[in-house]
Amino acid sequence: xxxxxxxxxxxxxxxxxxxxxxxxxxxxxxxxxxxxxxxxxxxxxxxxxxxxxxxxxxxxxxxxxxxxxxxxxxxxxxxxxxxxxxxxxxxxxxxxxxxxxxxxxxxxxxxxxxxxxxxxxxxxxxxxxxxxxxxxxxxxxxxxxxxxxxxxxxxxxxxxxxxxxxxxxxxxxxxxxxxxxxxxxxxxxxxxxxxxxxxxxxxxxxxxxxxxxxxxxxxxxxxxxxxxxxxxxxxxxxxxxxxxxxxxxxxxxxxxxxxxxxxxxxxxxxxxxxxxxxxxxxxxxxxxxxxxxxxxxxxxxxxxxxxxxxxxxxxxxxxxxxxxxxxxxxxxxxxxxxxxxxxxxxxxxxxxxxxxxxxxxxxxxxxxxxxxxxxxxxxxxxxxxxxxxxxxxxxxxxxxxxxxxxxxxxxxxxxxxxxxxxxxxxxxxxxxxxxxxxxxxxxxxxxxxxxxxxxxxxxxxxxxxxxxxxxxxxxxxxxxxxxxxxxxxxxxxxxxxxxxxxxxxxxxxxxxxxxxxxxxxxxxxxxxxx
Ligand code: N01
Numbered sequence: 001x002x003x004x005x006x007x008x009x010x011x012x013x014x015x016x017x018x019x020x021x022x023x024x025x026x027x028x029x030x031x032x033x034x035x036x037x038x039x040x041x042x043x044x045x046x047x048x049x050x051x052x053x054x055x056x057x058x059x060x061x062x063x064x065x066x067x068x069x070x071x072x073x074x075x076x077x078x079x080x081x082x083x084x085x086x087x088x089x090x091x092x093x094x095x096x097x098x099x100x101x102x103x104x105x106x107x108x109x110x111x112x113x114x115x116x117x118x119x120x121x122x123x124x125x126x127x128x129x130x131x132x133x134x135x136x137x138x139x140x141x142x143x144x145x146x147x148x149x150x151x152x153x154x155x156x157x158x159x160x161x162x163x164x165x166x167x168x169x170x171x172x173x174x175x176x177x178x179x180x181x182x183x184x185x186x187x188x189x190x191x192x193x194x195x196x197x198x199x200x201x202x203x204x205x206x207x208x209x210x211x212x213x214x215x216x217x218x219x220x221x222x223x224x225x226x227x228x229x230x231x232x233x234x235x236x237x238x239x240x241x242x243x244x245x246x247x248x249x250x251x252x253x254x255x256x257x258x259x260x261x262x263x264x265x266x267x268x269x270x271x272x273x274x275x276x277x278x279x280x281x282x283x284x285x286x287x288x289x290x291x292x293x294x295x296x297x298x299x300x301x302x303x304x305x306x307x308x309x310x311x312x313x314x315x316x317x318x319x320x321x322x323x324x325x326x327x328x329x330x331x332x333x334x335x336x337x338x339x340x341x342x343x344x345x346x347x348x349x350x351x352x353x354x355x356x357x358x359x360x361x362x363x364x365x366x367x368x369x370x371x372x373x374x375x376x377x378x379x380x381x382x383x384x385x386x387x388x389x390x391x392x393x394x395x396x397x398x399x400x401x402x403x404x405x406x407x408x409x410x411x412x413x414x415x416x417x418x419x420x421x422x423x424x425x426x427x428x429x430x431x432x433x434x435x436x437x438x439x440x441x442x443x444x445x446x447x448x449x450x451x452x453x454x455x456x457x458x459x460x461x462x463x464x465x466x467x468x469x470x471x472x473x474x475x476x477x478x479x480x481x482x483x484x485x486x487x488x489x490x491x492x493x494x495x496x497x498x499x500x501x502x503x504x505x506x507x508x509x510x511x512x513x514x515x516x517x518x519x520x521x522x523x524x525x526x527x528x529x530x
Pocket of ligand 1: 055056185188325377
């Protein structure tokens with residue numbers, strides 16, 4: 001077999017890439033990583049918009065590493081972006097991964113060379129290297145949807161995207177600001193921007209459900225306790241559906257009296273954040289159970305927002321709660337009680353164009369100094385496509401996914417040997433703690449590569465039958481979900497017949513880890529080696 005410059009080429013230096021470089025170099029592999037940004041952090045490098053925070057508690061949104069964990073502590077339950085970025089820098093420095101990473105360098109192509117069992121990877125800096133394994137740590141929510149509003153090119157103010165917030169100072173104090181998009185990013189940015197802006201006008205297309213994080217200082221005692229038993233904690237969160245310790249659904253809604261239901265809702269509300277996703281075990285599948293939770297959140301909007309017209313527009317009614325990702329905020333609805341915050345319902349009053357001075361809707365012509373686009377991502381496939389990975393037939397992975405992603409364990413896709421998709425579609429991915437997802441995937445890949453090394457294999461890809469079975473299992477797990485029928489970035493809609501594929505694996509990280517463990521214990525059954 002032909003030689004390679006590197007055993008592994010890693011794409012991306014966010015949490016997944018940092019850990020992949022660390023783990024695989026520890027395994028004795030020659031590793032190089034390419035990262036488009038000038039530094040580590042991935043989405044936490046780019047998503048530096050005011051108000052950006054994680055929505056998984058910080059006890060668990062970090063590497064479950066016995067050496068690292070006790071040397072760090074967080075200030076808050078849901079830390080803001082600067083603290084998370086500082087943490088990822090701390091991890092990168094502690095593990096000494098930087099010398100393996102080429103920053104400010106985008107992968108522009110990766111061509112599988114079938115005779116040599118390797119990828120030739122080319123980059124924006126003109127570099128060309130070969131690697132036996134290609135490890136995509138490029139994230140599932142990293143390639144932003146670009147704003148496509150007519151007139152943007154003539155706009156004379158400044159415009160920015162939450163997903164790629166500039167590293168230079170963006171002046172917001174005293175400015176007239178438009179925010180377009182009210183998903184997780186928009187609802188976090190609005191109250192933060194409204195603190196010192198002259199005016200913030202929010203352009204909402206769909207009223208989304210947002211629940212308070214109930215953020216606060218970290219329980220340092222709890223952190224210290226976990227720091228003393230990291231291995232045990234790691235096992236516990238790997239065997240939890242979301243990779244954390246949030247409470248699971250207490251039981252089917254119908255098994256509680258109305259008073260008990262309300263008490264449970266209040267209890268989960270007080271705990272905050274994604275706990276509202278699992279008040280009742282059947283709220284994701286039963287519309288009556290779901291409506292109980294949705295009504296509770298809707299009432300909060302009506303109770304919080306003083307202007308009844310604004311409250312009505314903000315009240316989410318168009319889909320069941322949790323069937324799009326639940327937004328977690330700090331003071332979102334409260335911000336609309338400020339005199340400097342306005343709301344435009346773009347379904348009733350559509351954006352016609354960006355003007356040189358601002359935004360023209362059907363009914364308004366408004367002037368802005370700054371337009372903030374919070375439009376979301378080309379999820380699951382955007383970053384993968386951008387790397388321009390080609391197999392021996394010139395195909396990209398997504399060329400074979402016209403009817404939705406087809407993977408084995410969300411990690412590999414047939415026809416693309418030696419290509420690993422960290423947190424890819426068909427794995428729990430965005431439904432669980434993404435740092436833990438990455439760690440679990442990298443550890444699995446490291447075990448797989450060791451297995452191959454011991455047997456002299458240089459090529460691996462999923463067997464067709466195993467991939468078909470896994471893809472069917474992922475679909476089956478999602479078949480009774482309310483969210484399958486709602487427009488959202490986790491659902492792939494087949495162009496030919498409109499049928500739907502839920503992309504992440506919804507049965508839980510715990511179940512997924514058990515499946516991976518079974519495969520590994522069975523000599524990686526389902527993977528074909530040569
Ligand atoms: O993106 P989104 P996001 N005109 O796709 C609107 C993670 N995350 O960046 O709802 C007008 O959720 C669109 O409208 P609609 C998290 O996984 C986590 O906010 O489609 N509006 C929607 O309101 C999250 O789920 C955190 O009708 C337009 C918004 O833009 C994921 O990232 C923080 C439009 C996009 O919402 C994505 O969140 C931030 C148009 N032409 C992100 N096009 C944490 O809390 C789109 N929209 C950890």
